[in-house]
Amino acid sequence: MENVKKCCANQQTSKTLLKAKEELRDIKGKEGALIPALHKIQSVYGYLPEEALMLVSEELDIPITQIYGVASFYSFFSLEPKGQHIISVCLGTACYVKGAQNILERLSSELGIEEGSTTEDGKFTLQATRCIGACGLAPVIMIDEKVYGKLSSHDIPKILREYK
Amino acid sequence: MKSAIELNEIRNTFKDEVCQYTNGSIARILVGVATCGIAAGAESVISEFQEQLNQLGLSDIAITQTGCIGVCDLEPIVDVIMPGEDKVTYVRMTPEKVKKVVSNHIKNGHIVEEYTIKHILDNLNTKGLANINSTKLEEVNFFKKQKRIALKNCGIINPESIDEYIALNGYKALEKAIIEMTSKEVVDLLKESGLRGRGGGGFTTGLKWEFTAKAENDKKYVVCNADEGDPGAFMDRSILEGDPQSILEAMTIAGYAVGANKGFIYIRAEYPMAVKRLEKAISQAKEYELLGKNILGTNFSFDIELRLGAGAFVCGEETALIRSIEGERGMSVQKPPFPANSGLWGKPTLINNVETFANITQMILKGSEWFRSIGTEKSPGTKVFALGGKITNTGLVEIPMGTTLREVIYEIGGGIPHNKEFKAVQTGGPSGGCIPFTHIDSPIDYDTLTAIGSMMGSGGMIVMDEDNCMVDVAKFFLEFVSHESCGKCSPCRIGTKRLLEILTKITEGKGTIEDIDNLERLSHDIKATALCGLGQTAPNPVLSTLKYFRHEYEAHVNEHRCVAGVCKAFKSYTIKPVRCVGCGVCARVCPVHAITGVVKKPYSIDQEKCIKCGACMDQCRFEAIENTFKKERE
Numbered sequence: 001m002e003n004v005k006k007c008c009a010n011q012q013t014s015k016t017l018l019k020a021k022e023e024l025r026d027i028k029g030k031e032g033a034l035i036p037a038l039h040k041i042q043s044v045y046g047y048l049p050e051e052a053l054m055l056v057s058e059e060l061d062i063p064i065t066q067i068y069g070v071a072s073f074y075s076f077f078s079l080e081p082k083g084q085h086i087i088s089v090c091l092g093t094a095c096y097v098k099g100a101q102n103i104l105e106r107l108s109s110e111l112g113i114e115e116g117s118t119t120e121d122g123k124f125t126l127q128a129t130r131c132i133g134a135c136g137l138a139p140v141i142m143i144d145e146k147v148y149g150k151l152s153s154h155d156i157p158k159i160l161r162e163y164k
Numbered sequence: 165m166k167s168a169i170e171l172n173e174i175r176n177t178f179k180d181e182v183c184q185y186t187n188g189s190i191a192r193i194l195v196g197v198a199t200c201g202i203a204a205g206a207e208s209v210i211s212e213f214q215e216q217l218n219q220l221g222l223s224d225i226a227i228t229q230t231g232c233i234g235v236c237d238l239e240p241i242v243d244v245i246m247p248g249e250d251k252v253t254y255v256r257m258t259p260e261k262v263k264k265v266v267s268n269h270i271k272n273g274h275i276v277e278e279y280t281i282k283h284i285l286d287n288l289n290t291k292g293l294a295n296i297n298s299t300k301l302e303e304v305n306f307f308k309k310q311k312r313i314a315l316k317n318c319g320i321i322n323p324e325s326i327d328e329y330i331a332l333n334g335y336k337a338l339e340k341a342i343i344e345m346t347s348k349e350v351v352d353l354l355k356e357s358g359l360r361g362r363g364g365g366g367f368t369t370g371l372k373w374e375f376t377a378k379a380e381n382d383k384k385y386v387v388c389n390a391d392e393g394d395p396g397a398f399m400d401r402s403i404l405e406g407d408p409q410s411i412l413e414a415m416t417i418a419g420y421a422v423g424a425n426k427g428f429i430y431i432r433a434e435y436p437m438a439v440k441r442l443e444k445a446i447s448q449a450k451e452y453e454l455l456g457k458n459i460l461g462t463n464f465s466f467d468i469e470l471r472l473g474a475g476a477f478v479c480g481e482e483t484a485l486i487r488s489i490e491g492e493r494g495m496s497v498q499k500p501p502f503p504a505n506s507g508l509w510g511k512p513t514l515i516n517n518v519e520t521f522a523n524i525t526q527m528i529l530k531g532s533e534w535f536r537s538i539g540t541e542k543s544p545g546t547k548v549f550a551l552g553g554k555i556t557n558t559g560l561v562e563i564p565m566g567t568t569l570r571e572v573i574y575e576i577g578g579g580i581p582h583n584k585e586f587k588a589v590q591t592g593g594p595s596g597g598c599i600p601f602t603h604i605d606s607p608i609d610y611d612t613l614t615a616i617g618s619m620m621g622s623g624g625m626i627v628m629d630e631d632n633c634m635v636d637v638a639k640f641f642l643e644f645v646s647h648e649s650c651g652k653c654s655p656c657r658i659g660t661k662r663l664l665e666i667l668t669k670i671t672e673g674k675g676t677i678e679d680i681d682n683l684e685r686l687s688h689d690i691k692a693t694a695l696c697g698l699g700q701t702a703p704n705p706v707l708s709t710l711k712y713f714r715h716e717y718e719a720h721v722n723e724h725r726c727v728a729g730v731c732k733a734f735k736s737y738t739i740k741p742v743r744c745v746g747c748g749v750c751a752r753v754c755p756v757h758a759i760t761g762v763v764k765k766p767y768s769i770d771q772e773k774c775i776k777c778g779a780c781m782d783q784c785r786f787e788a789i790e791n792t793f794k795k796e797r798e
Binding site for chain 1: 199200202203204236237239392393394395396397398401433434435436471472473474475476477488489490491492493494509550552553554558559560590593624626628632637640641650753755756775777778779782783
């Protein structure tokens with residue numbers, strides 16, 4: 001039984017790796033291909049796992065050290081796996097002056113995690129984000145790609161319930 | 165499509181469909197679907213329209229998505245245009261309201277007055293927006309002082325249809341430029357117009373074009389900087405979501421003028437919808453051969469590729485942006501050489517911001533004199549601002565340069581809500597400063613804003629009221645820039661960190677008078693020695709608040725109080741027993757269960773447990789909870 005499971009898990013990984021390889025095919029040979037390649041990998045895996053970065057290194061012929069340098073420079077890229085739902089709290093100026101800090105604190109206490117971390121059950125990642133450009137609705141948060149606007153901290157429990 | 169004649173045919177075919185000011189021959193429903201519209205529920209409004217129209221067998225009425233018209237607060241916004249009638253604008257729509265609009269207005273011809281913009285605004289009695297006798301959005305005060313050049317098509321056309329763009333004279337400027345004008349004439353026109361870069365710096369755009377045109381090389385590039393990173397700014401997002409073709413057309417004209425055949429748009433990954441619309445726009449333009457080889461049958465070829473940023477603010481700085489497109493860490497490099505001579509892969513590169521490009525097509529069609537007739541002598545044209553913060557009408561406004569801050573904030577923006585007092589307006593994002601009420605009558609142009617210690621920036625305009633602490637605001641910006649510093653030069657990497665530490669110390673009640681002096685000195689040192697624009701302007705939020713609000717810094721240090729009641733070290737929340745009716749709402753909203761009591765008797769707050777979030781005060785309907793420092797101020 002255990003063997004079967006393992007085998008499936010391996011198949012799963014190689015399938016994803018294959019998909020990643022396919023995604024890289026269009027990019028190969030482009031000028032400045034590294035960042036588009038990392039975007040592709042992150043869209044396949046949800047983050048940048050080592051095995052995929054090794055693949056990028058091979059396919060694009062770029063040293064892995066350089067890839068690490070680029071991947072760690074940009075905040076959009078993550079070297080750690082993320083939760084099932086990503087909660088981004090906008091800390092742009094318009095949101096900040098309208099109390100975004102309170103929203104972030106409330107989320108942090110409701111989920112029992114600090115900003116930048118993931119809940120133990122892997123359900124939510126809580127992060128502060130740069131302005132998402134919905135300043136007219138400040139303060140806003142974004143869960144995955146859905147934007148919630150004109151919030152006050154007591155709206156938070158209700159919103160979280162939608163995802164539980 | 166190969167020729168200008170074919171372009172004209174499309175123009176004539178689609179003209180009727182987009183003509184919403186004259187009485188069109190086709191019924192049409194326009195729904196604003198930009199990021200903010202969707203957040204307010206525009207998608208469910210659209211699906212309800214579809215369902216209702218299908219039920220009535222009226223599915224031939226087109227439901228068209230459009231970009232953002234700029235009044236975020238009234239989203240979702242729907243325009244209903246029936247044949248032979250004036251356009252009617254309904255605001256704050258919901259699926260429920262849609263049912264009534266379809267059955268009363270679309271089916272039976274009776275406008276649903278209570279949902280129209282006029283009715284809703286009259287009832288809100290919102291300053292600045294009210295006093296209208298029209299059901300049309302354009303006649304609201306919010307729009308009267310505006311002049312729309314860059315936002316010309318936003319909220320008017322379907323951004324995903326190149327045909328509609330062409331119908332409203334789209335690609336006419338390209339036709340004129342590459343068929344009737346020489347490259348030099350295009351560059352000269354731009355120079356004569358006096359257009360300055362709308363990304364913030366205000367460098368004369370025509371000169372940038374001329375330098376790139378004169379640089380000799382077999383390969384050149386045009387780059388559109390759509391890495392709109394300033395917190396509180398969303399002009400570029402709206403333009404890209406509402407009118408993406410105008411940017412492609414302008415970049416192509418730029419390519420022709422400077423002698424480049426390849427363009428890149430560098431856009432933030434945080435703008436998924438703008439990315440989607442641009443991708444679609446590029447593929448449509450390619451299909452129509454308005455991008456590609458031998459455009460409009462000439463010898464000129466041009467192609468555009470999209471590149472996504474990855475969350476680094478510094479990449480809005482042109483040399484860092486270039487490194488990022490090349491696939492490197494986005495770190496600035498010393499100028500000169502300027503990108504016009506040595507940019508992408510060492511080739512001459514023209515970099516302009518989205519809004520700068522958004523001005524080009526109109527200028528080619530109407531000429532430099534027309535452009536110079538708008539705005540001021542040294543800052544001709546218009547500027548788009550994202551109005552936000554403590555202001556009644558949040559949204560996007562495009563005004564002629566020279567309009568005063570007062571006009572924008574009080575006449576267009578409708579002033580400060582909840583009878584609060586204006587404290588400052590912040591322009592220029594993290595590179596800008598806070599402008600106090602004493603300068604409220606200053607005209608908005610590049611030079612005036614710089615002279616009063618702020619800057620134009622990319623167009624964020626955040627209003628702050630008496631409840632905002634200026635030391636805390638400075639700290640907010642320094643947190644931002646110290647985090648976003650690329651780390652290459654020490655004045656920026658270390659200097660901004662030290663500024664942040666001192667500001668934190670002051671807001672925590674541990675500051676001294678020497679700290680204030682050190683802040684000032686260090687700020688000037690960073691300004692003088694940092695490598696790129698990010699570092700050179702990073703101390704501006706500190707310097708401008710020190711200049712106009714020094715007393716707030718001193719109050720933190722000398723009197724241990726934060727006049728705005730923001731800094732937690734100085735505040736405590738208490739319940740006034742005489743006012744408390746014992747409803748228990750505060751206890752229920754308290755996230756740390758610090759409030760206890762018995763129903764119908766005054767509650768109390770455990771100061772040890774209280775995290776000073778203020779949730780109780782926001783929720784209390786009896787004004788029974790007070791923030792102690794506010795009391796002292798009053």
